[in-house]
Amino acid sequence: MFAGRYVWWLVTTSALFLISLVGFDYVASVIVGISDCASNEGSCYTLNNWLMGVIKPVLVDVSGVALVLVVVIRILYLRFLPLWIVPVLAWAGAVAGTFRAYAPMWHGNADYVLLGQQMPPSTYAFLALALFLAFPLEDEDAPEQGGAAPIGLLAGFMAFMCTLHAFATASGLPMLIAKTFHAFDLSRTIATIREILATFLLVADGNPIPGYFVTILFALALALRVLRHERLVSGQL
Template sequence: MFAGRYLWWMLMGIGIFMFATLSLDYITWLTIQLSGCGEMAGTCEPALRLMSGVLKPACIWTAIGVLFMATLLRLHALSLIWFWGPIVAIWFVASTPILLFLASDAAALTQSATLAALPVAFLFLAAFAAYLMFALEDGDMLPLAASVPLRLTLRLTAVYGALSGAAFMPELSRIAGTLLDMPALSVVIALAQPYLQTVLTFGTGSMAPAYAVLAAFIAALAASLLPHAAAPQPSRSTIMLRRLRR
């Protein structure tokens, strides 16, 4: 998937999410008012159940699916799927609770409540998704391959972001145990998460190290977009000499 199509699908997914979050409740209210079912007790429940209990969750999960699949297809087109695919999947899983939280009642949410529920994995995902919108395939160099130190920095910070997403996601143990039908796995994850949190925060209990790593990740992404000197191409005589040796 090239950059223009990826951007189109990402905007489509964001548009579906914004529609379900901000507009669908008003459409439901308008539908109830126009239908006149409020005059009789209990007659509005089927419409409310359909629009708020079925249509709204369907739109939200469709938007998340569109964003996720578009990102994976973009990574596949750039030949980055094997390393970055699992990282992006973890970021998406860790970011799903905040998306559902925003979709619950966007009009009543406060800035402090939103920031308190915002996982650092969502910020990693947003920065990486924005990076993929650039036409990376148009240059002579491969994406995320500007230099070995820069590539190593990107991978290490991305792994840290994935581990942070897994460590600070309270629902991870329940989701993993339910999907895999392994209650013991839920117990293991619940016991391991506090130790992983301690390691990732360097024993401080603060999210400052995570935000510092996020800043390094964003800086490395920005640096990889800068023009770099291309590797010198072998001369024609060198190529001919190699063929004669064979």
């Protein structure tokens, strides 16, 4: 998927995700308003619950998965190391629970600044990588030459650190594994590892600052990579 098509799909899937998460509230209100549910006592309540509690979460899930797939396809197209798919999936999984919790809520009078502040750092790590991939990186003939290797290693290391923070703060992961796969021993092992890692990364008390710090460093590494790419393409390197 070349850059232009990637940008188109990125914007489309992002818009669908935001519309599903925020705008569907108004769509549900219109559907309830134009329906004849008022003729049957309690029908409007049932219809609204079905739209907000069933349809909306499904739309959020489908559009979110589509957004992640677009990023993964772009990574494969650029022939990046397949290991880059691991942090993408880890970050998406880390924020999925947060968005699923927000999905059934009414967003008509929501404070989006406050919601943005409550988003896990993994949200912004995913966003930084998605925006980085929007640049036409495929027109760089020799990305391994010059200063790309150290910058790429730095970006990869910071992505690894962001992934560790996502795992350390995923308190619901052990329970999810236990419920989904009935692997209770594995669930307990993961819970123990997560607690040790959370203590080591200074996030055991729920402090998000270390996570935001490594996310900022990751974004800066990607920005350096873009600047070097632009200089290489323009013939300055």
